Amino acid sequence: MLDLSVPAVEVVDLTQRFGSVLAVDRLGLSIPPGMFYGIVGPNGAGKTTTLTAVCGLREPTSGSIRIAGHDLRTEREAALAQLGVMMDGLSLPERLTATEVLRYSAGLRGLDDGWRARAGDLLEILGLDAVPRTLIVEYSTGMRKKINLALAMLHRPRVLVLDEPFEAIDPVSARSIEQVLKQYVDAGGTVVLSSHIMDFVERNCRRVAVVAGGKMLVEGPVEEVAAGSTLHERGRVHRVGRHVAVRAAGPAPP
Numbered sequence: 001m002l003d004l005s006v007p008a009v010e011v012v013d014l015t016q017r018f019g020s021v022l023a024v025d026r027l028g029l030s031i032p033p034g035m036f037y038g039i040v041g042p043n044g045a046g047k048t049t050t051l052t053a054v055c056g057l058r059e060p061t062s063g064s065i066r067i068a069g070h071d072l073r074t075e076r077e078a079a080l081a082q083l084g085v086m087m088d089g090l091s092l093p094e095r096l097t098a099t100e101v102l103r104y105s106a107g108l109r110g111l112d113d114g115w116r117a118r119a120g121d122l123l124e125i126l127g128l129d130a131v132p133r134t135l136i137v138e139y140s141t142g143m144r145k146k147i148n149l150a151l152a153m154l155h156r157p158r159v160l161v162l163d164e165p166f167e168a169i170d171p172v173s174a175r176s177i178e179q180v181l182k183q184y185v186d187a188g189g190t191v192v193l194s195s196h197i198m199d200f201v202e203r204n205c206r207r208v209a210v211v212a213g214g215k216m217l218v219e220g221p222v223e224e225v226a227a228g229s230t231l232h233e234r235g236r237v238h239r240v241g242r243h244v245a246v247r248a249a250g251p252a253p254p
């Protein structure tokens, strides 16, 4: 059973300044476990800045962030252990193959042998098993997204934070990523993502936050927000679109 009393992600008064630019302005979020949550908004709205802070990749100007009850500032290690992150710009060991990079990550995290089966399933569903000898340096943008997702999920985090997981990705790859994320949420995991792909957001996210100018414009169940038309006004519409069950696609038991 999920303990719904502790939010998977709780953000209070998050503020981020870059010099004179107020990128995020006292933003609040409370995302329960097991939620598929979308953050949408126009270019420059503050989505990436918010997710970067939620991942602990940049300390915000002010405000607090808790991951599964752990404060990112004061209980950083415990908070980060709950997180899987997929963001552009995170570096990868370029001279390794997909399996090697996953083995490397499993070693760094001290994972038990179960990682091998999960890695095999993830590589298969994401179609990376077809190129076992290709080095990361040779990967396309879409392939990089997929290996980053596999890396983000390998340790069975309770929360997955994904920044634009479908940007610059082909429809087949998008479909496989969508399938992995659905399985993960069905198994009790929490997904928080930003996306400009409104039909994906409407199809998968249960709640959505619309941000603009660093502020929350509206937040609620996706069908309500979509009915208010704000959702479609705020994003570009794209269509996205093999079935393999990923063993233990969900988070590890608490």
Ligand SMILES: Nc1ncnc2c1ncn2[C@@H]1O[C@H](COP(=O)(O)OP(=O)(O)OP(=O)(O)O)[C@@H](O)[C@H]1O
Pocket: 018, 021, 022, 023, 041, 042, 043, 044, 045, 046, 047, 048, 049, 050
């Ligand atoms: N490292 C930085 N230094 C200075 N300004 C920044 C930095 N990162 C973001 N910004 C500014 O903060 C604001 C929010 O940017 P952010 O990247 O969070 O928006 P976004 O909603 O993710 O946009 P997009 O949809 O284009 O990815 C923008 O005005 C951007 O120019």
